[in-house]
Amino acid sequence: VMTAGTPDSPDERWVFTEDNPCRELTVAAQLAAASRVMKDFNDDLGAETLDIARELFEITDKSNAESAAFHAAAELLLTTGSDQYRDWLLRHTGTISEYAADCCWVASRVLSVVNDPVFTGCVRKAAGSLAEKLPDIIGKNPYHVPYRQRAWGIGWDVQIFACRYYYLHKAFPDLFGPSLLTDSLN
Numbered sequence: 001v002m003t004a005g006t007p008d009s010p011d012e013r014w015v016f017t018e019d020n021p022c023r024e025l026t027v028a029a030q031l032a033a034a035s036r037v038m039k040d041f042n043d044d045l046g047a048e049t050l051d052i053a054r055e056l057f058e059i060t061d062k063s064n065a066e067s068a069a070f071h072a073a074a075e076l077l078l079t080t081g082s083d084q085y086r087d088w089l090l091r092h093t094g095t096i097s098e099y100a101a102d103c104c105w106v107a108s109r110v111l112s113v114v115n116d117p118v119f120t121g122c123v124r125k126a127a128g129s130l131a132e133k134l135p136d137i138i139g140k141n142p143y144h145v146p147y148r149q150r151a152w153g154i155g156w157d158v159q160i161f162a163c164r165y166y167y168l169h170k171a172f173p174d175l176f177g178p179s180l181l182t183d184s185l186n
Helices: 021-037 043-059 066-080 083-091 094-098 100-109 117-138 155-171 179-185
Strands: none
Touching (some): 021 066, 066 083, 066 100, 094 100, 094 117, 100 155, 117 179
């Protein structure tokens, strides 16, 4: 190989990547969702992104990235309607309560597609636990939104919180009232 104009010099075109199952599964979830958006706009690109999402879900070690795997399976289920992903979610209902803050909002989006009373009960129980913790999370500032000071602003955190909270409110309005949505917008 010749790079830098010198025969047998080390190849400077190497790409070093990390082994990060959480990131890979998050990308799989995002690609599955993106493929839905591309329908009737760019079908070829949508099909390619869905193929990549499926492959990432299949080849990635999920053992230390449970909540990301749950999210990927949910997005793949919403995109494909495949029982493969529904069955995976049903086998991993324990992930919902173990990672309630990361999984309840995702699980609430697939309740009608999964259509299983045990799954719904598990999501409702974890959501109830999350709802009980909200006063402590949002009561630490006068704006009633989650706040944790960091080097950068928290705008992204508030937006992510509001987006997730929307799905929880939509699925369980008896547990999550609308005030957090308006507080986040304000």
